[in-house]
Amino acid sequence: MTTTAEQAPPARRRAVAATRVRHTLGRLLVTVARSVAIFVPVFLLATFVTFALRSMSGLSPARIQLGEEATPEAIARVEAQWGLDRPFLAQYWDWFTGVLHGQLGTSWTNGADISTLIGLGLGVSLSVATLALVIGVVLGFALGTVAALKRTTWIDRSVTGFVTLISVMPAFVVGIVLVAVLAVGLGVFPSAGYVPVEQGFGPWLAHITLPALALSFDVVADVARQLRGSLVAAYRENYVTGAVVRGLSPRRIFLGHVLRNGIGPALATLGLKFPALVGASVVTEWIFGLQGFGRFANDSAQAGDVPAVQGVLVVSIVLVVLFNLIVNLVLARVTPASQRGV
Secondary structure, three states, X not given: OHHHHHHHHHHHHHHHHHHHHHHHHHXXXXXXXXXXXXXXXXXXXXXXXXXXXXXXXXXXXXXHHHOOOOOHHHHHHHHHHOOOXXXXXXXXXXXXXXXXXXXXXXXXXXXXXXXXXXXXXXXXXXXXXXXXXXXXXXXXXXXXXXXHHOOOOHHHHHHHHHHHHHHOOOHXXXXXXXXXXXXXXXXXXXXXXXXXXXXOHHHHHHHHHHHHHXXXXXXXXXXXXXXXXXXXXXXXXXXHHHHHHOOOXXXXXXXXXXXXXXXXXXXXXXXXXXXXXXXXXXXXXXXXXXXXXXXXXXXXXXXXXXXXXXXXXXXXXXXXXXXXXXXXXXXXHHOHXXXXXX
């Protein structure tokens, strides 16, 4: 009898732990299922519209290869070589099935594989964007938390003023200042170029630090503002008042109630930030001499290389969806509202 009584509590604890694990996995699976249900039709529609843009643009590989003075016969011959004389839906289906297999087509300008070209530039941009996101999240969360904890004080006003200032500073202006001060003036970082991580972690980090800093200012500002506002709002909720009445410590109230309920908007802000950092850094890549994803997209658009532009759009769509899925999974795990199915 005594043995059974002693064994019952551990068994109950294991049962409760197993129930919590199943509940957590169930929430995550529901989140993934919802994201997939949204992603599939969005991806189909986006790829169809993306491919239709070629027909609407009137661009042709014959114009790029033969020039404006090409004869109609020469144009028809080149377009037939590229399969552009086939029905639109047949062209789209071939292209779409290739996309599903990771094949984004061939460049009109140089005949190179677009997946390979995008992969080379994407590695550079992902390195810079990831570091910029880390810097932005760390500094943004620190500033937003300090401002919320010291709300209505001079510290709060100082943080708010600083965040407002950096939010209106364009990334290319910040980049130029960083190059002039930290690269040319002090010689702390290289001013341009990129070194793959395979050639050494130190050189790789040194080359991406300045462009990442230039891109991180906007992330810092958005995260800090969102977090500060949501934390201040959470402090006004009744559950915080109840926690104070129960005698919980300020640290426990902040970590267990305020932060968990107020972190959602700041995390949701990151859903579009990372893809934007990858694709919208054309000027920054020019300043720092980086052959990244954004610069490749810009060069392809200017050259009229429609298959390359289509590949860029497809990769951008996938990046947006994947990063939003990651953010949704994190939200489902850490925020009480998501855990309740709200």
